Amino acid sequence: MANRKRNTILFTLLGLGLIALLLVNISFGSVTIPFEEVFASLTGSQASKSTWEYIIINYRLPKAITAILVGMGLSVSGLLMQTLFRNPLAGPDVLGLSSGASLSVAFVILGAGFMPPFLSTILLSSYGLVLASIFGSSVVLLAVLLVSQRLRDTMAILIMGLMFSSFTNAFVSILTYFSSAEQLQKFTFWSLGNLGNLSWTSIVILTVCVLIGLLLSLFSIKSLNALLLGENYARSLGLNFKRYRLIILFATSVLTGSITAFAGPIAFIGLAVPHIAKLLFQTSNHSVLYSSTLLLGAATMLICDVVSQMPGMEVTLPINAITSLIGAPVVIWLLVRKRKMMN
Amino acid sequence: MTKTILHTDNLSTGYTSKAGKTVIADNLNLTLTEGKLIALIGANGIGKSTLLRTITGIQKPLEGDVFLNGKKVTDYEPMELAQNLSIVLTEKLPPSNLTVFELVAFGRQPYTNWIGTLSAEDIRKVHEAMELTQITHLSGKKHYEISDGQLQNVLVARALAQDTNLIILDEPTTHLDLVHKVALFKLLKKLTHETKKCILFSTHDVDLAIQLSDEMIVMTPEKVVQNEPCNLISDGTFNTIFKDEHIFFDAEKGKFIIR
Incomplete structure (x- = not known):
């Protein structure tokens, strides 16, 4: 089988590339640290300056791990949504979870002026925003799960998510209209996404959530494959459709919800990476797509993070702008190239 | 004696809604036996799809039961049903x-493990199904690269692989031209006789079905x-299918004539 051989090569390259990217990612930042020193700190031996070691262990490594978790989680949930809704434009945000998170964060930041001072100080701390975001996405999650139990039509869930997004966006616009410049800036910063600033405790929580989501997705691979033939064929193959739809929706919600809570609404990764995986591996088989999406998601996010740090410069760009800036041209380029190959 | 695979017991099909029951067909006593190619015909909207949905357990019967291999269709677990009906x-x-x-x-899904790994037995069954339907040469093609006629054979092969x-x-036969319609019917006939399976299909190609099916x-x-x-022709059943004065069934020619 030529395909299998090609896949093995691709996977090996991806794996090696990922390790290289991780090292590159950690080596770059606003403080220049020699590569040998980075390697030394990571392997546990002493770096020649203790500040370097501190930066790497407490700042760069957590950020790289967050990038990997975010990339993997969002990409896999994008894959799940695209197959479940049979819609190539679906991504993790279609269920309206990130909108839910945005709305409740907007409420906290922009509505802080209307709250008693002690409450707003608690809520405006970084944990307060995480909690608000978790709350927002869980409310939407519950709504989605409840509605999905009552609806027979899967497309209706998709439309519901989209409606919810525009509803929350409208609400956020109203809130921004009435807020001060300072509040607006804070909300904008949150909505641009941030991979840094996560404590090791937060990373552990995020890792657990992402692992739960990824494990559930792993157990859905067979049903996702059956769903490629459409719901009716999938049922005739013995698939308990309602149960798996629930599992898939739940997995996506846990992934998107937790990631949005800790890193903000990261755009585009969930939509683009599954397409890159599909075009690269030329398959619809989810056991291949699952692992390739995982690796590609992590790699893409690491690249985006490196770019956002603007190696050699003082400033750091917002991650959310970079994901779209890099992602969109890559997908367009792949699609055009594929068209050539077919002709 | 040939084995009965599916039989219905005073089955009535239709829908239940808040307004009450809508009966589409009632008092059905049908028997599907092994090695038979059986055609289901009738005008549009007469309830063919509802009957098929009820037989396959997607829809609950209003009254009566459907027995598949001796067990009520509605009592099957999804995975077990998938091993008895494709x-x-x-x-x-x-x-x-x-x-x-x-x-x-994918026809092997009801038999594979949690992640869908194909065993040697599964792969053998897949190849067997592809040989029976003569699509082995298409094996590596993408499903959108083949013609409608070939795709229909592939889907039949998938059902065969489900064992x-x-x-x-x-x-x-909906999207096929005459040549491919005949080829598909002949394939189905060959499969029923070679594999002893029972194949039930709904169709609007009544004259072809008359010539090629074992029962209707x-x-x-x-x-x-x-x-x-032949019995349906002689007792004039075909003339009652369409309520249209311009269409009548010519018993000698075995097909519908337009006046």
Whole structure:
């Protein structure tokens, strides 16, 4: 089988590339640290300056791990949504979870002026925003799960998510209209996404959530494959459709919800990476797509993070702008190239 | 004696809604036996699809029961039902990169482990199904690269790979030209005789079905009859299918004539 051989090569390259990217990612930042020193700190031996070691262990490594978790989680949930809704434009945000998170964060930041001072100080701390975001996405999650139990039509869930997004966006616009410049800036910063600033405790929580989501997705691979033939064929193959739809929706919600809570609404990764995986591996088989999406998601996010740090410069760009800036041209380029190959 | 695979016991099909029950067909006593190719015919809207949905357990019967291999269809667990009944639908496949082999191999899903690994036995069954339907040469092609006629064979192969003794096809000849319609019917006939499976299909190609099927189930507004084609011709059942004065059935020629 030529395909299998090609896949093995691709996977090996991806794996090696990922390790290289991780090292590159950690080596770059606003403080220049020699590569040998980075390697030394990571392997546990002493770096020649203790500040370097501190930066790497407490700042760069957590950020790289967050990038990997975010990339993997969002990409896999994008894959799940695209197959479940049979819609190539679906991504993790279609269920309206990130909108839910945005709305409740907007409420906290922009509505802080209307709250008693002690409450707003608690809520405006970084944990307060995480909690608000978790709350927002869980409310939407519950709504989605409840509605999905009552609806027979899967497309209706998709439309519901989209409606919810525009509803929350409208609400956020109203809130921004009435807020001060300072509040607006804070909300904008949150909505641009941030991979840094996560404590090791937060990373552990995020890792657990992402692992739960990824494990559930792993157990859905067979049903996702059956769903490629459409719901009716999938049922005739013995698939308990309602149960798996629930599992898939739940997995996506846990992934998107937790990631949005800790890193903000990261755009585009969930939509683009599954397409890159599909075009690269030329398959619809989810056991291949699952692992390739995982690796590609992590790699893409690491690249985006490196770019956002603007190696050699003082400033750091917002991650959310970079994901779209890099992602969109890559997908367009792949699609055009594929068209050539077919002709 | 030939084995009965599926039989219905005073079955009535239809829908329950808040307004009450809508009966579409009642008092159905049908018997599907092994090695038979059975055609289901009737005008549009007469309830063919409802009957197929009820037989396959998607829809609950209003009254009576459907027994598949001695057990009520509604009592089967999804996975167990998938090992006893396979279907071929009219609906188009959603876009994907699936190859013909992968498509046929999906027929093995009810037998594979949690992640869907194909065993040597599974792969053998897939190849066997592809040989029977003569699509082995298409194995590595993507499903959108082949013609409609070939795709229909692939979907039949998928149902064969599912290894059930009953296969139900919903209007399998809809998008095909005459040559491919005949080829598909002949293939189905060959399969029933070689594999001892029972194949039930709904169709609007009544004259072809008369010539190629072993038995026919004819649905008319008054009744539902199951018999061999020649008996149905002689007792004039075909003339009751269409309520249209311009269409009548010519018993000698064995086909419909327009006046």
